[in-house]
Amino acid sequence: MSFLDPHEIVGKPTDLNAMSGILDIIKRSERFGRAKIQSKRMSDFMGDILDQDEYYFDAVNPRIERIYERVKTCADWLRFRHYIDHDETRLTAANFCNHPLLCQCCAIRRGGLLLQKHHQNIEQVISENPRLKAFMLTITVANGENLSERYEHLKSSFKRLQANRRRFIGNPDRYAFTEFAKIEGAVFSYEIPKTKDGSQWNPHIHMLILCENPPDVGFVNFDKDGNYLPEKSSGLRDEWYRITGDSFMIDCQNNGKGKLIDMCMEVMKYAVKFSDQEPSDTWELFRCLNGLQLFGSFGVLRGVKIPKNLLDEPLSGAYYEYTLKYFSGGVYELHSYDDCTQDYETPSRIIESDVESLSISECEASMVAKYASYGSKFGTIETPTYKHVFFTFSMLIADYPYLVAPLPSHEKSRATIRGVNSASGHDTVDPPDC
Ligand SMILES: [Zn+2]
Numbered sequence: 001m002s003f004l005d006p007h008e009i010v011g012k013p014t015d016l017n018a019m020s021g022i023l024d025i026i027k028r029s030e031r032f033g034r035a036k037i038q039s040k041r042m043s044d045f046m047g048d049i050l051d052q053d054e055y056y057f058d059a060v061n062p063r064i065e066r067i068y069e070r071v072k073t074c075a076d077w078l079r080f081r082h083y084i085d086h087d088e089t090r091l092t093a094a095n096f097c098n099h100p101l102l103c104q105c106c107a108i109r110r111g112g113l114l115l116q117k118h119h120q121n122i123e124q125v126i127s128e129n130p131r132l133k134a135f136m137l138t139i140t141v142a143n144g145e146n147l148s149e150r151y152e153h154l155k156s157s158f159k160r161l162q163a164n165r166r167r168f169i170g171n172p173d174r175y176a177f178t179e180f181a182k183i184e185g186a187v188f189s190y191e192i193p194k195t196k197d198g199s200q201w202n203p204h205i206h207m208l209i210l211c212e213n214p215p216d217v218g219f220v221n222f223d224k225d226g227n228y229l230p231e232k233s234s235g236l237r238d239e240w241y242r243i244t245g246d247s248f249m250i251d252c253q254n255n256g257k258g259k260l261i262d263m264c265m266e267v268m269k270y271a272v273k274f275s276d277q278e279p280s281d282t283w284e285l286f287r288c289l290n291g292l293q294l295f296g297s298f299g300v301l302r303g304v305k306i307p308k309n310l311l312d313e314p315l316s317g318a319y320y321e322y323t324l325k326y327f328s329g330g331v332y333e334l335h336s337y338d339d340c341t342q343d344y345e346t347p348s349r350i351i352e353s354d355v356e357s358l359s360i361s362e363c364e365a366s367m368v369a370k371y372a373s374y375g376s377k378f379g380t381i382e383t384p385t386y387k388h389v390f391f392t393f394s395m396l397i398a399d400y401p402y403l404v405a406p407l408p409s410h411e412k413s414r415a416t417i418r419g420v421n422s423a424s425g426h427d428t429v430d431p432p433d434c
Pocket residue numbers: 071074075096097098099100103104105106107
């Protein structure tokens with residue numbers, strides 16, 4: 001692995017095109033880096049399990065060993081393409097383990113893809129049906145120590161609620177009204193964290209619902225001895241209590257005014273909160289829930305599938321390709337770089353060699369906006385000029401020298417830079433500890 005003198009890379013006339021891609025890749029690799037640390041905790045735990053005799057003779061052991069190997073090496077390398085004309089980065093190849101219940105790299109990837117697809121779909125449904133508004137609905141059953149039993153209880157109760165809705169919508173004269181029938185479409189996911197003291201499981205379902213008027217959540221009343229009072233109870237909470245027998249915990253939020261993207265994110269967060277839980281709990285969740293459907297949709301939002309492929313769709317046109325390899329401590333380093341722009345006609349690329357004569361283009365403006373999001377880290381950009389972009393980028397390189405793309409040898413002769421002092425001056429720099 002060799003590192004480049006930053007002056008060489010930033011001096012390349014076309015680098016203005018490449019920079020925004022590098023920034024995106026840095027951001028994404030940082031997210032994967034954090035996820036890798038969690039995945040490693042998990043694979044270390046699985047390794048310990050495999051070392052224990054009681055599991056060693058377990059019939060499922062060979063399978064566990066394979067899963068362990070895959071989780072251990074998951075996302076060890078990532079290949080991104082930065083498409084110049086679209087100014088978009090795409091993850092086009094990686095070695096994912098495809099066990100999102102165990103591995104945070106796969107979980108964040110799946111969550112991201114789900115978010116993309118559903119957010120788009122929900123926005124479209126709302127634009128076609130402007131009377132519909134989005135709300136967040138959370139339904140819960142009582143906590144308990146037995147994960148499988150609690151999950152089954154929540155799942156079967158939720159199915160009954162859905163069946164009541166379907167029946168009423170199908171034949172309102174024959175079947176009883178349910179507040180749930182006000183929901184015209186929903187996406188939902190199961191979340192089963194442990195309680196704060198770690199003694200019990202706390203299963204619930206997050207739903208993004210679309211409706212004209214939200215369900216009346218109502219209330220459930222008990223007398224002083226704790227006996228249920230049906231005549232003094234009403235709404236969805238009452239319906240839920242009659243179904244579950246142990247919980248009336250239902251919450252409806254946002255009054256239809258919350259940001260749609262935030263609501264989507266709340267639902268798409270995968271069923272497991274890795275960072276808050278012990279690997280032993282993650283392992284138990286995996287053993288109980290692997291292969292089960294923990295995400296779904298119904299009504300007007302029915303039909304959006306969980307993506308099996310965790311990669312992005314490739315785009316057409318010229319691109320730079322970066323292959324990143326996992327180093328350690330949450331850090332990726334650049335393994336290889338390909339300039340695949342030569343074979344494409346790319347009129348939007350900046351080909352002017354004298355950097356100081358460049359005017360502010362749309363491309364620069366969008367890039368400055370991206371740099372500005374790094375404002376606190378790299379200083380504020382007040383004037384969107386090429387020089388400032390250069391300056392910010394040279395600071396960026398000082399912080400992330402391991403991500404600087406090696407310059408193809410035939411380009412080196414063109415690599416000059418003006419107007420940037422040698423503040424960074426790194427030749428070779430070790431990746432920072434995380
Ligand atoms: Zn994975």
